[in-house]
Amino acid sequence: MAIELAGITYRYAGASRASLGPLDLSVAPGRVLGVAGANESGKTTLCLVTAGLAPAVVGGKLEGSVRVDGADAAGLKPHELAQRCGMLFQNPSTQLSGTTATVFEETAFGPANLGLALEDVLERTWWALRAVGIEGLAPRDPARLSGGQSQLVALAGVLALRPRYLILDEPTSELDPAGTALVADALVRVARETGAGILLVEHKTEVLARIAAEMVVLARGRAALSGPATEVLGDPRLAELGVEAPARMRLERELRAAGVEWTAALDEALA
Amino acid sequence: MSDFDRSNDSGRPTGTAVSPADPPSGPAAPGRFPDVPSIELDGVTFEYPDGTRALDGVSLRIEPGEVVAIVGQNGSGKSTLVKHLNGLLRPASGRVLLGGRDIRDAHVAGLAGRVGLAFQNPDRQLFAGRVSAEVEFGPRNLGLRGAELQRAVAAALEAVGLAGEAAANPYDLGYSRRKLLAIASVLAMRTPVLVFDEPTTGQDARGVACVRSVVAGAVAEGRTVIAISHDMRFVAECFGRVVAMRAGRVVLDGSPSEVFAESHWSELRATYLEPPIAAVVGARLGLGSTPTASGLIAAARAALDGRPAAPGPADSGPNR
Numbered sequence: 001m002a003i004e005l006a007g008i009t010y011r012y013a014g015a016s017r018a019s020l021g022p023l024d025l026s027v028a029p030g031r032v033l034g035v036a037g038a039n040e041s042g043k044t045t046l047c048l049v050t051a052g053l054a055p056a057v058v059g060g061k062l063e064g065s066v067r068v069d070g071a072d073a074a075g076l077k078p079h080e081l082a083q084r085c086g087m088l089f090q091n092p093s094t095q096l097s098g099t100t101a102t103v104f105e106e107t108a109f110g111p112a113n114l115g116l117a118l119e120d121v122l123e124r125t126w127w128a129l130r131a132v133g134i135e136g137l138a139p140r141d142p143a144r145l146s147g148g149q150s151q152l153v154a155l156a157g158v159l160a161l162r163p164r165y166l167i168l169d170e171p172t173s174e175l176d177p178a179g180t181a182l183v184a185d186a187l188v189r190v191a192r193e194t195g196a197g198i199l200l201v202e203h204k205t206e207v208l209a210r211i212a213a214e215m216v217v218l219a220r221g222r223a224a225l226s227g228p229a230t231e232v233l234g235d236p237r238l239a240e241l242g243v244e245a246p247a248r249m250r251l252e253r254e255l256r257a258a259g260v261e262w263t264a265a266l267d268e269a270l271a
Numbered sequence: 272m273s274d275f276d277r278s279n280d281s282g283r284p285t286g287t288a289v290s291p292a293d294p295p296s297g298p299a300a301p302g303r304f305p306d307v308p309s310i311e312l313d314g315v316t317f318e319y320p321d322g323t324r325a326l327d328g329v330s331l332r333i334e335p336g337e338v339v340a341i342v343g344q345n346g347s348g349k350s351t352l353v354k355h356l357n358g359l360l361r362p363a364s365g366r367v368l369l370g371g372r373d374i375r376d377a378h379v380a381g382l383a384g385r386v387g388l389a390f391q392n393p394d395r396q397l398f399a400g401r402v403s404a405e406v407e408f409g410p411r412n413l414g415l416r417g418a419e420l421q422r423a424v425a426a427a428l429e430a431v432g433l434a435g436e437a438a439a440n441p442y443d444l445g446y447s448r449r450k451l452l453a454i455a456s457v458l459a460m461r462t463p464v465l466v467f468d469e470p471t472t473g474q475d476a477r478g479v480a481c482v483r484s485v486v487a488g489a490v491a492e493g494r495t496v497i498a499i500s501h502d503m504r505f506v507a508e509c510f511g512r513v514v515a516m517r518a519g520r521v522v523l524d525g526s527p528s529e530v531f532a533e534s535h536w537s538e539l540r541a542t543y544l545e546p547p548i549a550a551v552v553g554a555r556l557g558l559g560s561t562p563t564a565s566g567l568i569a570a571a572r573a574a575l576d577g578r579p580a581a582p583g584p585a586d587s588g589p590n591r
Contacts, residue, residue, distance in 0.1 A: 038475040039447040090446050090473065091394060141321045147391045147469065148345025148501075173472040174391065176344050176501050178543035203475060242475040247504060247548045251564055258568040261575055269555035 002197065003027040003050055003085070003165055007064035010049050019045045020221040021064065027165055027197040032187060034212030034229055035201045038242025042221035043201045044090060044169055050199055051087035051167040052076065069164070083114065086163035088155055090170050095154040096142055103145070103153050104129070104138040110161040128160035131186045133179075147174040155183065159190060166190070166198045172207060180204065184211050206246045209233055217241050303493040307335035307463040308370030308385060310356060310495065315365035317351055317519075325351035327519035328365070335463075338486065338496045340506040343516035344543035349499045350391060352516070353466045356497070357386040384413050387462035391469045391499070393446070393453040402428070402444070402452060403437040409460040427459035430488065432481050447473045454485060465489050467498040471505055483509055503547040507531060507562035517542035531562035 009021035020042045027033050027050065037043050048054035052073035055062045066073040068084050076084070089095045100106040108125040116124070129135040132152045137145065142153055151174045158166065168187075172180040184207050190196055202208050208215055208229055215232045217225040219241050225232050232238070238245055245253070252270055256262070310333040317326040325348045333339055341349045354360040355367050358379045366373050369385060387409070390396045399405035406424045415423055428434045431451040436444065441452055450473060457465065470482045479502075486509050489496050500506050506513055506527065513530040515523035515538070522538060523530045531539070531550040539546060546562065553561030558570040 039478055040445045041475075044445060091392065093392060093394065140323070144319050144321050144323065146346040146350060152345070170473060174345070174469060174501075176543040177503070177545040178540070179345055180501075203473065239476065242477055244476045244479075251548050251552065251567075254564045255568060255571070258572075260568055260571045265556060266552075266571075269552045 001029055001069050003069075003199075004067045005050065005064065006067070008049060008066065009063040010045060010054060011061050012045075012054075013059040013061075015060070018221060020049060023221065023223060025050075025216065025223070027199045029164065029197045030191050030195045031214070032191055032198045032200055032212045034208035034215035035199060035218065036203065036205060036208065036215065036243045037218035037224075041218040041242070043218055045221070046218065047087060047167045047169045047199065047201060050165075051085045052081045053087065056081075079114075082110075082161065083163055085165045085167055086110075086158040086161045087167040088158045088169060088171050090173065092147070092150040092154040092174075095157065096150065098143070100142060102138065103134065103140050103142055103156075106142045106153055107138075107156045107160050110157055114161070124160045124162060128156040131159055131190065132156050133182050133186075148176060148179060151175060152179065152183070159186075162194060162196075164196060166196050168198065169201045170203065171200070172202065172204060180207060187211055203243075205233055205244060206248075209246045217243055303336075304463055306370075306385075307493060307495055309334055309368075310464065310497075311366075311368040311371075312352070312355065313366045313368065315352075315355060315362040315367060317348075317355070317360060317363050325519055326355075326362070329516075329519070329521055330365075331514065331521060331524070333495060333497065335495055336490070336493045337512055338490045338510050339498075339512045339514060340510035341497065341499045341514050341516060342501070342503070342506060342542075342544055343522075347516040347542060348519040349516055350468055351519075353388060353468060353497060353499060356464070356466055357382045357388050359388070380412075383409070383462075384460065385462055386464040386466060387457035387460050388466040389454045389457045389468060389470065391472075393449040396453045396456070397441045397449060400440055401437070402433060402439050402441055405441055405452060406456045406459045409456055413460055423459045423461060427455040430458055430481075430485050431455045432477070447475065447478050450474070451478065451481065454482070458485065462494075464495045464497070467496070469499050469501065471500060471502050479505065486510075501544075503531075503545065503562075504549075507547045507549070508564075515539065515542055515544065527562040528560040528566070532560035 005023060005025045008023045009018045011018040035043055035046060048058060054060055096106060097109050100109060104125060107128055108121050111121045111124045129138060132155055134152045134156060137149060155171050172183050187198055188211050191198055212229040215229040216223045217232060224241050225235055233245055248270060312329050312331045315326050315329045318324050329352060343349055351360060355362060358374055358377060374382060397405055399408060403424060406427050407420060410420055410423045428437060431454055433451060433455060441449060454470060471479045486496050513527055514521055515530060522542060523535055531546045533554040536546055549564050549567040550562040553567045553570060558574055561567040561570050
């Protein structure tokens with residue numbers, strides 16, 4: 001049981017070279033796999049391929065295989081795929097339906113379209129709204145939210161589908177620090193309680209340090225670094241791959257580089 | 272409630288980035304950008320049609336050449352506030368003044384030449400089929416033509432590292448580069464006031480460095496820069512003044528050293544913000560308010576030498 005990418009290469013329609021691959025990767029149930037990398041290193045493309053949207057929806061050419069719990073993703077119908085892999089797009093306005101009058105209806109849109117019983121739809125909708133801390137926005141117009149609020153609504157809409165795998169493309173990019181911490185904790189809870197496997201693309205390495213067990217750093221569509229998140233985040237090659245180490249680690253390095261005399265008090269202050 | 276409504280006078284920063292107010296209509300000093308207006312919001316209130324009160328009596332004065340970060344919880348009114356600066360939104364009550372003049376009757380087209388605003392979501396801004404055409408649109412509408420126009424476009428693309436993409440379709444660029452393109456299309460208009468709504472989101476380390484150099488370049492020219500950000504390190508290191516908002520009101524206003532001082536942490540956390548890690552470490556070590564790494568290093572060295580800390584370069588406001 002997992003999403004398995006084996007020998008993947010993907011090229012967008014009309015592109016002269018592949019945006020992704022060759023690459024092998026696996027998203028396991030109940031775990032968070034972190035993905036980082038420079039701009040245009042293939043992170044969003046990896047999301048589209050893993051969620052089965054590329055090439056099925058966006059075209060292009062895929063080589064290698066994407067298997068979701070053993071089934072070839074290419075053979076799954078869109079509604080089957082949607083229940084297995086929920087994808088959160090980077091830009092919430094790409095995600096929101098634009099057809100609903102309230103945040104509650106927007107969040108209920110997915111589960112309602114799965115044909116569930118009404119009480120199940122309601123239960124999932126409230127659960128998802130609470131998970132990301134926006135039950136207070138339920139009566140609001142989705143078109144009249146701030147950027148960060150829209151991002152939380154988009155995430156709630158995906159969570160409400162209760163997919164077996166979550167593919168999240170920078171879910172915290174527009175969020176304030178407390179919102180970021182809330183989403184990070186919610187993802188850990190979702191992984192633990194529903195057993196969902198999560199592929200999480202993040203520039204905020206603090207978030208990856210906090211919740212990802214394993215991580216991959218992409219460069220030109222390939223895995224330049226991979227392994228346990230703590231090891232990858234401490235790798236000296238991280239900076240040249242366009243990825244900043246977590247704030248605490250960076251500050252410690254800057255202090256040491258500046259020759260600030262190291263003391264137990266400093267160690268404690270950084271802890 | 273003493274920290275509320277510090278916006279008008281008491282929280283004025285004294286940092287180096289804050290230039291003395293040149294008279295907006297006076298002759299430009301050498302190396303100074305011409306006609307940079309002061310900005311004043313006077314009791315501005317705004318409600319969206321669904322009844323959400325996004326701004327609740329905001330009063331704020333920004334001098335020419337100031338570099339101001341606006342921080343605060345999601346939905347606290349930051350984007351709504353900056354959309355008042357170029358007339359995209361109009362206050363329900365209160366006034367917005369540019370260079371001392373109420374902009375009530377000014378058209379958005381007229382304000383566009385003075386206040387450039389890069390949206391949070393680049394896809395609300397970009398529309399052209401070529402990167403160069405996208406960047407040309409603004410300055411062309413301001414009357415630039417020929418070589419002057421081409422220079423403005425080239426300089427703007429260069430500033431955001433997109434010089435090699437002039438012929439590309441904006442939608443062939445990834446999200447992070449579309450955001451940089453939206454910034455370039457505002458830079459090309461050479462407005463005396465620049466407003467960026469979350470310029471660093473979705474950027475990798477190089478993208479953030481690029482945004483930092485755009486801000487530094489504009490500040491060096493004497494332009495006013497206002498940016499909304501959740502990136503507290505970027506805020507502490509690049510801005511002379513920090514305005515924190517909560518529920519449509521200004522709750523803190525001062526230099527990074529003042530706003531990120533330990534005495535304000537509970538207020539910051541109430542608006543869903545965290546002080547920068549350098550500030551936390553400095554406070555734990557009893558070194559005073561050190562929101563930047565360089566400030567922390569200076570304070571730590573001074574403490575070891577038994578001298579009082581000199582302020583760091585990006586936060587020269589009074590340390591506590």
